[in-house]
Amino acid sequence: DGLQDLHGLHVVVSAGPTREYLDPVRFISNPSSGKMGFAVAARARARGARVTLVSGPVNLEVPPGVQFVPVESALEMRDAMLAASESADMVVMTAAVADYRAARPAGEKQAKGSEALTVELTPNPDILAELGSNKGERVLVGFAMETHAGVERAAHKARRKNADFILLNYPTREGTGFGGDDNEVTLVRASGESEVWPRLRKTEVAERLLSEALTLHKYTRSV
Numbered sequence: 462d463g464l465q466d467l468h469g470l471h472v473v474v475s476a477g478p479t480r481e482y483l484d485p486v487r488f489i490s491n492p493s494s495g496k497m498g499f500a501v502a503a504r505a506r507a508r509g510a511r512v513t514l515v516s517g518p519v520n521l522e523v524p525p526g527v528q529f530v531p532v533e534s535a536l537e538m539r540d541a542m543l544a545a546s547e548s549a550d551m552v553v554m555t556a557a558v559a560d561y562r563a564a565r566p567a568g569e570k571q572a573k574g575s576e577a578l579t580v581e582l583t584p585n586p587d588i589l590a591e592l593g594s595n596k597g598e599r600v601l602v603g604f605a606m607e608t609h610a611g612v613e614r615a616a617h618k619a620r621r622k623n624a625d626f627i628l629l630n631y632p633t634r635e636g637t638g639f640g641g642d643d644n645e646v647t648l649v650r651a652s653g654e655s656e657v658w659p660r661l662r663k664t665e666v667a668e669r670l671l672s673e674a675l676t677l678h679k680y681t682r683s684v
């Protein structure tokens with residue numbers, strides 16, 4: 462349909478939550494629906510890009526024409542994202558990657574006891590930061606959810622992870638963020654410049670995100 466302005470580009474998108482198993486039947490996760498990432502993948506494909514979508518477990522249909530790579534854990538997502546990103550022109554990390562995983566996941570289902578249970582967690586790798594440390598000419602986009610000092614924290618995050626911009630949202634606004642069909646975001650550049658977008662359908666947020674990434678892509682390619 463319509464404008465094929467992303468033709469010839471490879472867009473890699475991560476979506477959904479990750480699952481960090483404590484034993485074969487229990488895991489730590491979060492309520493990410495995957496809708497934002499699936500919207501980015503669908504719109505990028507519609508605008509002519511080759512699209513790879515790496516996603517944790519979600520209940521969504523894969524958009525037609527999109528190469529789908531299902532994963533569960535952050536470590537699996539990391540491997541898939543690093544592999545797919547080698548040939549990418551744009552990478553969009555919408556996934557809600559779990560910050561920690563079990564240090565020693567049990568091989569068998571753990572039985573219930575009456576004592577308190579302590580589980581040691583170890584930090585997961587930061588996939589966006591890793592992609593940023595080997596950025597090349599790729600445009601790199603992240604998302605961030607903050608409850609306070611959002612713009613400042615997002616700008617700091619963009620700089621630290623070497624992302625071109627971060628779309629900031631707040632978990633507290635009704636109907637936006639996790640699960641909903643709408644999103645209300647602020648675009649935050651590493652420079653600290655920010656731009657408040659109105660409440661939009663996630664599909665429309667995806668369109669604007671891709672247009673912004675394309676502007677940056679043309680700029681890097683022309684200097």
Ligand code: C5P
Pocket residue numbers: 535554555556557558559560585586587588589590602603604605606618
């Ligand atoms: O640090 P924080 O989780 O707030 O940063 C959010 C951004 O970083 C998102 O784009 C998310 O996909 C990415 N991220 C990541 N790997 C992690 C944690 C977050 O790529 N382990």
